[in-house]
Amino acid sequence: MTLQKDAGRDCTRAWEAMPWVLRGDAPATQDDWLRAHLAGCHGCREEFAQQERLREALSLPSDLPLDADAGLARLMARLDEEEARPPVARRRVSSGWLVRALAAAVLVQAVGIGVLGVKLRGEAPPAPVYRTLSSQDEAPAAAGSLRVVPQAAMKVAEWNQLLQSLHLRVAGGPNDVGAYTLVQEDGKPASDETLQRLRGTQGIRFAERVAGAP
């Protein structure tokens, strides 16, 4: 009973060792052990013989009618074709997902524009079709006042310091495009020098006289 169990265990071990012994990269001890086992085990000897035949069959060159030189020529032609294409087109080939994503975005935009067009056509045209920063909104600005748009990143302290140094104060704003209306503290029209200093200040995106001002 014990002998049978041991024999079964040995056959399992032999089964596992066979591929690596056949490949010739099993440790010498494993190789020796398997050879010794095969000498006394008919079943494993037959199995090993079949494994050898299998390996031999698998080692035969492919029977598919393929010519390496012809295949290589086709690959080189493909590389030539790719290199002859402009970089943008090449990038398009290598980024299929990007192309699809962009196409989807364009499609969504086209649908959106179409829907918007239909909607607008059904409504009465709005009176002002556009507005400028110097357009007058709620209340008319005083003569000589300025329209100024600070950058979003500009700090309040910097803004206040700038107004103080130029003797300006906020008379209105910000409107819906972020423009403030500034006037001189003394009520006089702002000078060209003040305007130039505003334009030259870092953090000021836009500075202009209100339309009609001197």
Next chain:
Amino acid sequence: MSDADNQADATDRQLLRRMAEGDRAALSVMYRAYHGRLCRFLSRITRRADVVEEAINDCFWIAWQKAGTFQGESRVSTWIMGIAYRCGLKALRQHGSEPVDEDSLPEDRTPSHDPDDDRVMRDWLGKGLERLSADQRVVVELVYGVGHTLDDVATIMGCPVGTVKARLFHARVKLRNVLPGLAGERNIHRENAP
């Protein structure tokens, strides 16, 4: 890994470096060196010669473009076989595995030399492999035909080593039961492995 394997890998790495620099001569050397191996390997996935060639060229197309990204975590041959495996599966999904008419093949694909003895052995092997799944055939080819370790095969197929072991085990059990009969032998082994 044997000295011969180490030497072959060093040569491959050098070729890959040259390919990364745009050296087409290095690509040609690599292509010719691997063509036979890849041909046989991919023929375990599909018997369509045109699909095999497409997969080989896709494989080297990718290797050419990715040569500079090779990290050296495995042997170059393992890296290339992994690319070829994925290209083979992709080509198989696109085209199926049915053979095409010989007439439809380009004229430069000439039949290889096939002596009678080899043909008998190929038929025997082919009938045996027909009983296996594609993944089992690939494992058998990589272990017995190409001579990769289980770790290499796991890297190539992108699966755990345990999965490779299981595929190899089941493939061997199936072959053990069908191959003797296909060879005309009367001795059919029992269904289970020892």
